[in-house]
Amino acid sequence: xxxxxxxxxxxxxxxxxxxxxxxxxxxxxxxxxxxxxxxxxxxxxxxxxxxxxxxxxxxxxxxxxxxxxxxxxxxxxxxxxxxxxxxxxxxxxxxxxxxxxxxxxxxxxxxxxxxxxxxxxxxxxxxxxxxxxxxxxxxxxxxxxxxxxxxxxxxxxxxxxxxxxxxxxxxxxxxxxxxxxxxxxxxxxxxxxxxxxxxxxxxxxxxxxxxxxxxxxxxxxxxxxxxxxxxxxxxxxxxxxxxxxxxxxxxxxxxxxxxxxxxxxxxxxxxxxxxxxxxxxxxxxxxxxxxxxxxxxxxxxxxxxxxxxxxxxxxxxxxxxxxxxxxxxxxxxxxxxxxxxxxxxxxxxxxxxxxxxxxxxxxxxxxxxxx
Numbered sequence: 001x002x003x004x005x006x007x008x009x010x011x012x013x014x015x016x017x018x019x020x021x022x023x024x025x026x027x028x029x030x031x032x033x034x035x036x037x038x039x040x041x042x043x044x045x046x047x048x049x050x051x052x053x054x055x056x057x058x059x060x061x062x063x064x065x066x067x068x069x070x071x072x073x074x075x076x077x078x079x080x081x082x083x084x085x086x087x088x089x090x091x092x093x094x095x096x097x098x099x100x101x102x103x104x105x106x107x108x109x110x111x112x113x114x115x116x117x118x119x120x121x122x123x124x125x126x127x128x129x130x131x132x133x134x135x136x137x138x139x140x141x142x143x144x145x146x147x148x149x150x151x152x153x154x155x156x157x158x159x160x161x162x163x164x165x166x167x168x169x170x171x172x173x174x175x176x177x178x179x180x181x182x183x184x185x186x187x188x189x190x191x192x193x194x195x196x197x198x199x200x201x202x203x204x205x206x207x208x209x210x211x212x213x214x215x216x217x218x219x220x221x222x223x224x225x226x227x228x229x230x231x232x233x234x235x236x237x238x239x240x241x242x243x244x245x246x247x248x249x250x251x252x253x254x255x256x257x258x259x260x261x262x263x264x265x266x267x268x269x270x271x272x273x274x275x276x277x278x279x280x281x282x283x284x285x286x287x288x289x290x291x292x293x294x295x296x297x298x299x300x301x302x303x304x305x306x307x308x309x310x311x312x313x314x315x316x317x318x319x320x321x322x323x324x325x326x327x328x329x330x331x332x333x334x335x336x337x338x339x340x341x342x343x344x345x346x347x348x349x350x351x352x353x354x355x356x357x358x359x360x361x362x363x364x365x366x367x368x369x370x371x
Contacts, residue, residue: 001357002035004084004114006092006100010038010071011059013245014050015192015222018093018121020245020276023066024171024346025353030068032350038071039083041097049222053242061244065174077103087114089357091144094120098134105139115360121146121168123265125153141360144353147273148297164356167299168276170283172345174246177285177337178253186216187319188255190248190277193224197263199231205291206259207235209315215323220251252284256329257322259315260290260306272296279344282306282336287329289318299344305336 005026013019022038030036040047050058074080080103084090092101101118108116118140125132137143143159144166145151154163187210193199210217219232220243232239243251252258258281266273271294278300281288288306295302302308307322309315321328 001029001088002037002086003029003089003091004037004039004087006039006080006090006096006104008093008095009040009044009046010069011040011062012044012047012050013062014046014053014058014242015194016046016095017276018095019046020171020280021121021168021346021349022093023062023069024169024174025349026069027066027171027173028346028350029353036070037083038069039080040071040073041100042073042075050242053222058242058244061246065246080104081107084112084114089117090114091117091119094118094122094124094132094135098136102136105136108139108141115141115357115364117142117144117356119144119146119166120150120154123150123263123270125150126269127265129153141364142356144356147270149270149272162360165297166349166352166356167273167344168279169344169346169349170276170279170340172283172340172347175249175280175283177333178249182253184254184256186210186218186255188218188220188251188258189261190220190243190251190258191261191275192221193228194263195223197265198261199228201261201264201291203231203235204312205261205309205315207231207237209309209312209319210237211235212316213319213323215256215319218251218255248280249284252281252286255286257287257289257319260288260293262291262293267293272299274299278306279340283340283345285333285337287322287332288336289315289322291315300339301335304331305339306332 007022009016009019010022026036072083090104092104104116118137120143142162142164143154144164145154146166146168148165151163151165189206217237218240219237220240222242229239260278262275282305290306290308292310307318309318
């Protein structure tokens, strides 16, 4: 199979969480013998910011971890049309410009033989639905939604059986426990401040509990405005700046535990969709504590794979327990790894994508035969 994936950026994970999963699943498909290529715009906001802050050195971790992946840049609609000629499957992510999405739909309507899918991994369908409605999806064969709650939005918009739930997952070849466990200390949180969507929750479920329990706290991420940095400093947290995602496993390996604090939209409007960090943390064998979110799809086993804190006081109790109880830490690590390895690796998602493609091919065959 020849697969073309149109992404905002494959190289840069600077405020671009989709790059984590995309790298893993494309690498998995390529390892299985498929011909895989990513298409990126000439000007990509994520890559531009990464290069501005870190220069070419900011790309080294990605290139070292994924030397096999290929990306090509485009500037015009014709560049895209030329690149997808002969493809079997084309997927475009929702973090693309509307003209890119429309160009592919038009090519499909005009007779291109590839299967064309739209991949949505964001909350804009509920937080800013008009932004999604600007996309012309006429000609698309289906939608990949990264959770059931988001898939239901597309069903209400008329996609019916052509929307498929395709969760994110951990690249378990990269995200895995250290070969030999060493000293661990304190908490780590990897995530962006971002648009005040969870600032109050970060104080309540991360900053204040860590300080109250006396656990050192390291924070990695970008888009922390001055007032956010002051808040971190007031709580004694150490801000470490941007972390290349390929280096996250070694950072997890130095810490006692990590915390999941979802953005409000994923708690209130799109329940059941965790961030990619939940998959990656569990795959790395680090104990995880979550602020409240409803695992509506039963992806994990709350209380076994991770601990859930319903309020600030419970978060403090969980953090103390993890620090003081080695058996609890071992149980959480073993259970989390078991669930990831059984259900939530990029290999599982590659299988699911191939199943979706086969289903669409079967549905399309009668129509093409009668044409």
